[in-house]
Amino acid sequence: MNILVFIKQVPDTNEVKIDPVTKTLIREGVPSIINPDDKNALEEAIRIKEEYGAKVIVITMGPPQAETALREALAMGADEAYLLTDRVFAGADTYATAKTLSKMAKKFDYDIIFCGRQAIDGDTAQVGPQLAEQLNIPQVTYVKEVKIEGDTLIVKRALEDGYEVIKVKMPVLLTAIKELNTPRYPSIKGIFEAYREKEVKIVTAADLGVDPQEVGLKGSPTKVISTTTPETQRAGEIFTGNVKECVQNLVQRLVEKHVI
Template sequence: MKIVVTVKQVPDPNSVTVLESDNTLSRDKEVVLDPGDECGIEEGLQLKEAHGGEVILVSMGPERAKDAIRKGLSMGADRGVLISDPQLAGADALLTARALAAAIKPESPDIVICGTESYDGSTGMVPPMLAELLGVPQLTVAKKVEVDGSTIKIHRQTSDGYQVVEGAIPVLITVTAGIAEPRYASLKGIMAARSKEIKQIGLGDLGIERGEPAETIEGLTQAETRKAGSIIQDDGTAVDRIIQVLAEAKVI
């Protein structure tokens, strides 16, 4: 079974975002492999262990995104593909999906695994676009995945429970971050990852032109902020203060 996992390098969710005066993000922010994608890689590795095959990581980003791929390779994935091109800076969801689709299609994977949404954007729009461009069905928001021959069955998270959704390979699935506890890379895994292939390709290799952007930012305004309230240290009187606020709000 050939499994492709899409991965993304994102600003470390555990570090604080600093907005500079010129509206750009602070450059010294750490970047990491998206924690949600670690779960996707883990799910891919478990499927490979159960059914055999190969796990290929596909990412798009600057050269340094190789670090994110390398981390996945040290967990046990077999090889990586990085789409890197200056023209892709600030790519929107459609361009991202087109580039990923062009890189993934020649691999003819049985299963494409994506995170439900990235940690930085959290919009989750690339996976359904990618499924359409690859011409495969999408089984989304999976919190459990079972593969039996060419049949795949997932538990699809809903607002009040889940749906059991069935499909046939080839397929694209999106997985929730809770689907599998990502393994730590072993020392052996880290050593092995050094010699694993990461193929780097540009837009030209994929036969894609950037074209006009589908969306443009016309302006940035300060977000409406709530009036700052009071911050108190709990010195034993905090409960009384909260009770007072609850009473003023007439909920007690």
């Protein structure tokens, strides 16, 4: 069994800045992490590997520094890692991203593809479903439980008021939510192997055979007209003391602001 896991390196901050010319995120100088939902997807792939036997292949598209995220994935237990990095990939919207990732996915004989539900820097939840459409395979989103029976998956899909059970044959794409599992920490041995013994393979646009006009910013039908940064809200006030004093102070502030 081969499992592909698509992850994204995202800014580890709520204070994102936008390039006024390209209308894309400025990532330089901002610490980065593996997108949280993607980490749940990776953990589930590794769990399936340990329980049923599988090869876990982790893939990301991004700048050269995204290699750090792939090294972490290898340290957690992934077997192979690929970094799609090329200047022509930059500025891609969800459509162009999914198109590029689908080209990479087609290079493998896969059974399951895992993605996170959505990335915290965009919150679109579109790349996973669009990737499934590009590959013409079934998809199940908001996955909170996975069981394997032969060539079939029994999947619990979270809903607002419960869940539904879906039976689907492989190959299939699943998008993970945080309720699916608790991602593990890399072991010391895993970290050593990830940085000393395992390779992150670089893949360019030429390697994928894609038309530069159809990927990245040039291949993105979504056009951002303008962007605004949310205004910083005032800092809250914390009351200290016993309960009675805190309540009295709170009431006084509410009266001062004409709330009560």
